[in-house]
Amino acid sequence: MGTNLTIGKAINAGLRAAMEHDPKVLMMGEDVGKLGGVFRVTDGLYKDFGADRVIDTPLAESGIVGTAIGMAMRGYRPVVEIQFDGFFFPAANQTFTQLAKMRRRSAGKLAMPVVMRIPYGGGIGAVEHHSESPEAYFQHTAGLRVVTVANPEDAYWMIQQAIRSDDPVIFLEPKRRYYEKTEVDTGASIDEVTPMGAARIARPGTDCTLLAYGPMVKTALQAAEADTEHSIEVVDVRSLAPIDYPTITESVKRTGRLVVAHEATLTGGPGAEIAARVTEECFYHLESPVIRVAAFDTPYPQSRLEEHYLPDLDRVLDGVDRAFAY
Amino acid sequence: MSDTAAHEEPELIQLLTPEGELTEHPDYPLDITAEEIRALYRDLVLVRRVDSEAITLQRQGELGLWVSLLGQEAAQIGSGRALHEGDMAFPSYREHGVAWCRGIQPKELLSMFRGASNGGWDPHEHGFHLYTIVIGSQALHATGYAMGVQRDGAVGEDGTAVISYFGDGATSQGDTNEAFNFASVNNAPVVFFCQNNQWAISEPLERQSRVPIYKRAAGFGFPGMRVDGNDVLACLAVTRAALDNARTGNGPTLIEAFTYRMGAHTTNDDPTRYRDKGELDEWKAKDPILRVRRYLEANGLADEAFFASIEEEADKVGETVRSQCRNMPDPEPLDIFHEVYAEPNVHIDQQRAEFADYLSSFEGAGAEGGR
DSSP states (O other), X not given: OXXXXXXXXXXXXXHHHXXXXXXXXXXXXTTOSTTOOTTOTTTTHHHHHOTTTEEEOOSOHHHHHHHHHHHHHTTOEEEEEOSSGGGGGGGHHIIIIIITTHHHHTTTSOOOOOEEEEEEOSOSOOOXXXXXXXXXXXXXXXXXXXXXXXXXXXXXXXXXXXXXXXXXXXXXXXXXXXXOEEEXXXXXXXXXXXXXXXXXXXXXXXXXXXXXXXXXXHHHHHHHHHOOSSOEEEEEOOEEESOOHHHHHHHHHHHSOEEEEEEEESTTSHHHHHHHHHXXXXXXXXXXXXXXXXXXXXXXXXXXXXXXXXXXXXXXXXXXXXXXXX | OOTTGGGOOOOOBOSBOTTOOBOOOSSOOOOOOHHHHHHHHHHHHHHHHHHHHHHHHHHTTSOSOOOOOTTOHHHHHHHHTTOOTTOEEEOOSOOHHHHHHTTOOHHHHHHHHHTSOSOOSOHHHHTBOOOOOSTTHHHHHHHHHHHHHHHTTOOSTTOOOEEEEEETGGGGSHHHHHHHHHHHXXXXXXXXXXXXXXXXXXXXXXXTOSSOGGGHHHHHTSOEEEEETTOHHHHHXXXXXXXXXXXXXXXXXXXXXXXXXXXXXXXXXXXXXXXXXXXXXXXXXXXXXXXXXXXXXXXXXXXXXXXXXXXXXXXXXXXXXXXXXXXXXXXXXXXXXXXXXXXXXXXXXXXXXXXXXXXXXXXXXXXXXXX
């Protein structure tokens, strides 16, 4: 059963399917009710599931995550929307010291099936704090799972997988790709589609592995297409915690080169982690050092400069050229 | 407004005076038998003994830290005994008396402060969440849990109530204020029980609040009251009323139990650096245990044999606490990797396997690694 959906609509459909599947699934956040969220990702859910299951909260991120933890303790599966990436920070304490650690602290007596949905990343001409890529903070925190989607098919299925997980999942939504549309197989079975922890070969190739996730996957695919000289393999990482290293290292061992591209800042970013691990595991297969193409180690700039700040097609291609320079 | 407004003493809700005289409060009648009062006395004495043993064990190097409840026994036992079996309590880290009421063995608490566990009791089994160290975080968990209770339809005559414990310092935290607001707008069945023990480590109440803490509730739209936190009967009556109010659908209440931390903040603290001895003496006169004893004695409700039997029981509890603490095994090294995630995690699995190999590389080590 194929349906043409945007990423935003696919997440919406996935949320709806999860709510229909399990009456314990709840939506919580600012404006998620009547408005349907500022990006309309929860559109229609309030009307169909009511105010008890689609909860418009006070404007307080720590309160949203903190009460979701209590809801989870009571047996619910809250899906929390943090309106924009930069507003996650007021909820950082609840996320890092409570949500992530609760299972461990309780020696497994408490599960934390909480999903934090965060529209993240730049490229929409927004004001300060509306364009950030905070994934490394989450990735660095034991107890959290971190995933991000790059296409409608994954958006539809991964949100449902995230909700079914008994672990807290940070679900990062590439906001500038919300309106990308492709066909989604909504008739498949959740047990048969690619699991949310697995990386995916988005485009096979033989000369260089280009690794990306979330909003950068599209750019990586464009770069691979544009480079007519080489055969570039694009890997969509999908899960940043845990990372599916076998898929990545197998690819690198075949191609001999790795370029990692992301919107997060360079230093201590996911690319640094991947580069270190791939170097450990693929040292004798590498024809060149692992190359990182990332945002600069600066605060996200004013939007009139973001096209220079975000790795674009040319900067990714430049990274690929650097890999082939060895 | 004067700097001491937070100390302003309105009529504290009180049922038992420091001299041990039973009084009546028009709003908080307490139907209680002599036997029940004797049981409360027993609780007070025994938790004080657990506490003093734990302090000693810390001094002997058996515990990394202890957080004393000395002086706050009445606030904890009074409120703790007001809870129904299905109710849920969300403590901070000093609620050993409430833990006692919820059937948590003292050894579980000691295990956490010894570093042998993270506080691994089952919160659902006991209706008592794990100790929360980051100040005020648990007020939100309690509120969310209470919102879940509402959705379960567990509000009404036999409904479920939730209680959150925190100190005066926590009222400065954003999370506590967000919890007040979430609870209020949702009319959640939660009671906020603030043990105002006058000191947040070395910071006095004046550095936390310009208004009496119980008055903050009004700004959030629910009732707040100040109870004599050293009066176990008043704490019982007021908490019982607030919990019943919550469980029957009338929403949150803030109870400020006006009490005093007679010891240090923790065993790492030295209160002689920041507070007068006179203050301690003043509060010693309001001792929560002494006044119950005075009442029982003056009214012929307990004889010497009763008090002696409680002392004897306390000695036994102390002995058990000491031996349990000293005989507590260290966790296995590979426990580091347990229960981080519900689902398999390849990174952790790999690191566990590597560490197990590393441990077993030592001569004579077992499969789980030598210690």
